[in-house]
Amino acid sequence: MSKDVSQGAGAATPSRKIAVVMGSQSDWPIMKFAVEQLENFGVAYEARVVSAHRTPELLFEFADSARANGFAAIIAGAGGAAHLPGMLAAKTTLPVLGVPVPSKYLKGMDSLLSIVQMPKGIPVATYAVGEAGAANAALSAISMLAIEDEALAEKLAEFRANQQQAVFAMTLPPSDD
Template structure:
């Protein structure tokens, strides 16, 4: 696989199953990536170094996933000028709402694009990454357009199946 252009960083190994959705989509589109575990709170120096050095390694954007206090995306965004996409993880006593608020409520000047909680957010983070990367990659732009067109076809097919089953 060629050099990664997307860095997926997670606060814990418990986030891996959810973030496999991100990996699956990026793989489907042929976008090279790497996955790392680093915590904003338990390994702040390591996290800062990963973010700070990412651009120099050819990374073009970072997807950061964390639960609970979920400061990972913000810490990463503070250490790089690359686009950062945050994915709040579900679970915990507040079912991921704490992670959502911690990810989305960034101070002015340090933006983090924030996706939905959990697997839907993990999938959308990858799709958003593809959209960003497609700004300078026409092949990726074509793949994304085909993906969206196929989604529309699938919806129409499901509607046709529903209509056929209702006529019985």
């Protein structure tokens, strides 16, 4: 899946897109939260399955060519023995943002530990297990792009201000609407 939503003000240029990769199609229900954030901000992205264990050659090819293909960062989600983010980080100097996907037996703790325990010198920025982690990884990628894109920085500031206003509007007890 690829979407160039880079038309219009405040959008990242097509040469500054974000890769959203996952180990399996079963990771999509979590990783779609990263894609939704990128779309909300008008950031170009490509989403694809790249399995560290079943398609290692594809992983190496993808990582080796990621910078040349215009990616600014890679958001990588995986569950279980979640080696995808770490292997990508080993093969590219682009920022890799790791999203632990909840697993069937250990509720994502295995995924989290597989991603967060990287050896010194091969960093993976690791996020929360699940939907919040995927969304926050995308917001971090957007922040990286916003360093050089003032319009995108303004959109991000507006997003944060809207979050603050939503909290100020909360009342207790909550209404039953």
